[in-house]
Amino acid sequence: LSVSALVGCRTSALEESLRILNQRAILFSFLEEHSDLGTRPAAEAVFFDFDHTLADTQTTIPVDTEYGTEQRDSKCFFLRAGERPHFEALSPQELARTGPIDSMVQIARQLEARGDLLFIVTARGESHTWNTIPLWLKKNGIKINGLVAANAKETVDGLKPLSRDTKLPHDFKKALIIAGWIELIQSKFPESPLKSVSYYEDTDHHLRGAMQLLPLAFPDIEFHFYDILRTQRSPGKYRLTPIANASHGTLDLPGDPAHYASPDCPDED
Template sequence: MTKYFIPFFLFITSLYGGTAVQGWYPEDFDVAAAAEGVATILDQQGKDVDNIGIENIIFTDADHTLLKTMTPILLRDTSTGQLVKDPKDGTLLRLPNRGAFSSLQLLKQELPSLPWDSIEVDYMEMGSVVALDVTETIDSMVAVLMSSDKMSKNREYIITARSDDDVAAAMEDYFLNLGIDINGVFAVNNATIGDTIGYSEHHITIAQKKALIIEAILHLYTSHENTIKSVSFYDDNDDNLVVAMNLLPELFPKIDFSFYDVVHEGNNIFTIHNIANAKDGILVSPEGEKLSDEDIEYHSYDAPIPDE
C-alpha cells in the first residue's frame, strides 16, 4: 500500500497578511453577534446553549474525516439547468476525485470541448439523507467522538462544507444511531448558516468560514462562564487546518489546541495524525518545536478518493 502521508512545514512571511486577525479576516466581522447566531442555530437544532462547566471541545469535519464518503459530486450547466453528461459515453459526468478544484482542472484538460464557462460543481447528492445512511464511518474517528461523548464536560461539533438544509438533522440522526449525541452541526456553505453567523457577504474560503464558526462557538462558550481548557480540530483538508492553526490559538491563548489531519492512505484506509498543538497561544509541532514565529503552510498527500 502506498504511503501518502508526507507532511512538511514551510515557514513563510505573512501567509495571511501578518498577524492572524489581519489579511483575509473580515474587518467588520462581529464575533459577539456571530456567537448569538451560533446560539440561534443550536436552539433551532434543539441543543442546550446555556449549560456551563464545559471544558473540552472537539470540532470535526464530516466527509473523509468521520465518513468514508463516496457520494458522487456532479456538474451542472447553468445555461441550461441540466446535469452535464460525458460526451464520450453519455453518462453523467462526475468529479474524478475528492478535490473539487483539482478534479475540475483534470476534466477541463480531458474534455476541452465542454462549455466550461457555464459549468459549475453541483452538490445536490451531498444533501441526500439516504446516501448518508449507507455511508461507512471512519472507525478511529467515531471512537474519538464516542469517548468524548461519555464525558459530561465535553462537547462535539461537526463543521462540514456541505450546504443542504437537511444536513444538520441527517448528521444528528446518523450519529445518534451510533450512540453519539452530537452537540451541533454547522454546514458552512448553507446560506442560512452564513447569514446567521454573518459571513455571507464576505468573499472568503471554506477554510475561513470554518475558522470563523469555531471562533464564534468558542466566544459563545467563554461568555457563558465556561473555562474551556482544550480544543481539538480534526479535518482531512490541509487548508482548513492551516487557517485554523493560524487564527485560533492567537485569539484564544488560554486554550490548549490540538490539530489533527485525517489522511486517506489508500484502499479506503484512513489514519489520524497530530500535526500541531498550541499552548499559551504558541503553536508547536507534536514534538514541541515552536512554530508560531511565522505563519505556517502545511501539506500532506492523500490517496485519491476513489482510488485510482
C-alpha cells in the first residue's frame, strides 16, 4: 500500500494523528522527560511493547460484569460497556514474578549491543510502571533509552493538550508516541538521520495504527513491523512473526493495514 493509496483512504483518526504529530513541542517536552538518547547517533531505533512481547505475562485481570466478577486473559483482554476492570492486579509483586520470553529478550540484548536505540511503549497504566519495568529489564540484561506507559496518568495528562478529544486516537496512541520519539531523535542528531525503525508488538490495534501512520509520516525511513503471536501449545509459547516492511512510504502488506488481524486474539477488539 503506497503513500498515495494511504492518502486516498485516510480515516478521521489518521488525520487527527497527523495533526497531533505536527504539535512537536508538546510531544518533545513530554518524551524528553522519559528518554536518555545518549550522545552518539544510531542508525536504527527499536520499539518494544512489554507484556507478551518481552515479558511472558500470564496475569489475569478481574472484571466486574453484570453477572459478577470474572477473570480475563491479559493477552486478549476486552471490555464491554459498563464493565469495570481491576488493573491493580498488575502490581509490582506480579511484575517481579513475571518471567521473560527468552527469545525476545535475547533479540533486545543483541540490538542494544550493536548500538541501536531501544524504547519501551507499554499499555500499562499503573503508577509504579515507570520504575518497576526498568528494574525488570535491568534484571534481564536490557538497557533502554526510554519508556512510556501509554495509559498512565502522567502520559494522559502530559499529552492531553495534543488532542481535541479527551483521549488520543485509540489505534494510534502508541504510534504517536513512537513518531514523537523518531522526531526527537532526528532533531537531536540532524547530521545522522535514522535509517531504520523496528516495532515489536503483540496487540493488533497498535500495529494497525503504526502501519498506517509511520510510513506516511516518515517516507525516508525503512520500517519493520513484527507481531508476537501466542501459539496454541501453551500461554508461555510465543512466535515472532514479521508482518510488514515499509520503505519510501510504501508498506508491503497484503490488504489494508487498518484491518490487520492476527489469529491469536481474533476477537480482541
